[in-house]
Amino acid sequence: MELTPMIDKSSFEPIYLQIYNYIQEEIIAGRIEADSKLPSIRRLAQYLNISRTPVALAYDQLLAEGYIKSKPRSGYFAENVESIARSNYNLKQNKVSPTGNYSPIHHFYHSYQNDAIKYDFGYGTIDLHHFPLAKWRKFMNRSLLPENSFHLLYGDIQGEIGLRKEIASYLHQNRGVRCSPDQIVIGAGTFHSLDLLFQLIQNRTTSIAVESSVHVGVKALLNKFPFQVEPLDLELDGINLNKLKKKEVQAIYLTPSYQFPYGMTLSINKRIKLLKYATENQFYIIENDYDGEFRYNNRPIPSLQSLDNNGRVIYLGTFSKSLTPSFRISYLVLPTDLLCLFHLGKHSYDQHASPIFQKTLQWFMESGDFERHMRKMRTLYQKKHAIITSRFSDIFEDKIEIVGAGAGLHIVIKVKNDMDELKLIDTAKQFGVNVYPTSIYKIENHQEQDNILLLGFGGLSETAIEEGLRLLKIAWFPNNP
Structure with a gap:
């Protein structure tokens, strides 16, 4: 059997979900009959000229919801739809709201309970x-x-002024950011803040440069706006500036403190050159200071915004790692011209961050408890980072290379065996361990998978880190105990 879903790489809808929607509808409509064998993940990916990751995610979703079944050493087969409760099926055109508790999107972050x-x-x-x-x-x-x-009311559209004052003080002391509380706009998470920012710059931006790998949420947002996206190659010290100079862009988005997902840091020399080039060519630098508050092996590098004397840097941050992601509090630091556009209402933005959480965070920061908490967590995460990096060396010796570490709450590894990314993830899962892909973050979806994985350590105890790594050794190198 061959399957021919319509794949729209410019769509806001992820590719895996487009494949999922197509197969689900074909099974329910009876066009794929019960017990029909589906093409293998590799075969369908080759046929569609895409990587195997979105195909695997689509099959995982269909398998979890009971639309297909897996037979060992035989492949995937369509289930009898009569055994599926049709009342749970909520297909609307080519959109779908998955039922149950399973959602592959969240599996890019962490597993479910x-x-x-x-x-x-x-x-x-x-x-x-x-x-x-x-x-x-x-x-x-x-x-x-x-x-x-x-x-209990809606609150200030820009965010509570007391919290903005505390954030301005915190950013100056810890990241060198120079701003007034009036420049800060509170948001309900990184993507909420980015959506506002893209609205503010879209009329003056036709082309935007981005790192060659970015968060899937950022990719989805970029596809919502009429931007020509120009990927920039990554080097050991950050983006390739020579490639940037060959492109005509009006903005650049990057994570200079700890590149997501690969973990390199934009060097100070490149920061200075980038700021100079942005000033000369009058384009914006969107600095997502991802994990900038957690560095372990070196002295903190100043934020790009702290080095900017010409209003070219837009600074973006969040409390998701320093506190908890569930509070949904982020912030933008806008240059004067974009702040004017914000106040002129050149957007469809509304304040979605809870005023109750905002006020609670304000008092938490005013009391000094936030700074005490941050000192404690830096020490704790530094210890966990030291444990995971040292134990990798002890347990795996030269069989695994750590290619991204030194900051943040995750590391990036390259596994030296004959398994690709998908096989490594599936094999680890069979031993009760979840590890995560990096290929899904590539701007150019047609790029081949590799054997580079992302492992977070923030939520694991020291004992769990070591036990998890030992299981990975058994899973990936069964002949080398």
Whole structure:
């Protein structure tokens, strides 16, 4: 059997979901009959001229929801749709809302509680055991007192002024960012803030340069806007500036403190050259200071914004790793011209960050508890980083190369065996360990997979890190115990 779904690489909808929607509809409509054998992941990927990762994710989703079944050493087969509750099926045109608790998108971050996974190296996890719940609850309760009931309303569209003052002070002390509270716009997460920013610059930006690998959420947002996306090759010290100079762009998006996902840091020499080039050519630098607050082996490198004297840098940050992602609080630091556009209403933005959480965070920062928490977490994560990097060397010796480390809450490894990315992930999962791909972050989807994986360590205990690595050794190198 051959399958011919319509793949639109410019669509906001991820490729794996386009494949999933197509096969699901064909099975339910009876055009793929029960017990029909589907093409293998490799064969379908080759036929569609795409990488195997989106095909594998589509099959995983169909398998989890019961539309297909897997037979060992035989392949994938269509299930009898009569055994599927049609009432749970909610297909609308070419959109789908997956039923149940399984969603491959979240599997790019971490596993679910009901997954049969013992050790999850998800990069979206943090150490919840050390979160100061009692102190946070105290300030949360304060925000719910009758005299503070106005926090139950919508709040300031730019964000609560008290929190903006605290953020401005924190950024100056810890990242060297120079800004006033009036330049800060609070958002409900990185992608909410980026969406606002892209709205503000879209009328003056036709082409935007980005690192050759970026977060899938960033890729999806870029596809929403009429930007010509120009990928930039990555080197050991960040983006290839020579390639940038050959492109006519009005903006560049990058993660200079700890490139996501590969982990390199933009060198100070390149930072200075980039700022000079941006000033000369009058384009914006969008600095996502991803994991900039967690560096372990070297002195902190100043943020790009702290070196900017000409209003070319737009600074973006979040509290997802320093506190918890569930609070959904991010922030933009806008140059004066873009701040004017914001106040003129050149956007469809609304404030989605809870005023209650904003006020609670303000008091948490004013009390000094936030800074104490950050010092504690830096020490804790530094210890975990040292453990995972040293144990990799001890357990795997020269069979695995660490290609990205030194900051943040994840590392990147290159596995030296005959397995590709997909096989490495599937084999690890059979032993109860979740590891994560890097190929899904490539701007150019047709690029081949490799054997480079992403492993987060923030949410694992020291013991779990070591036990998880030992299981990976058994899974990936069964003949070398």
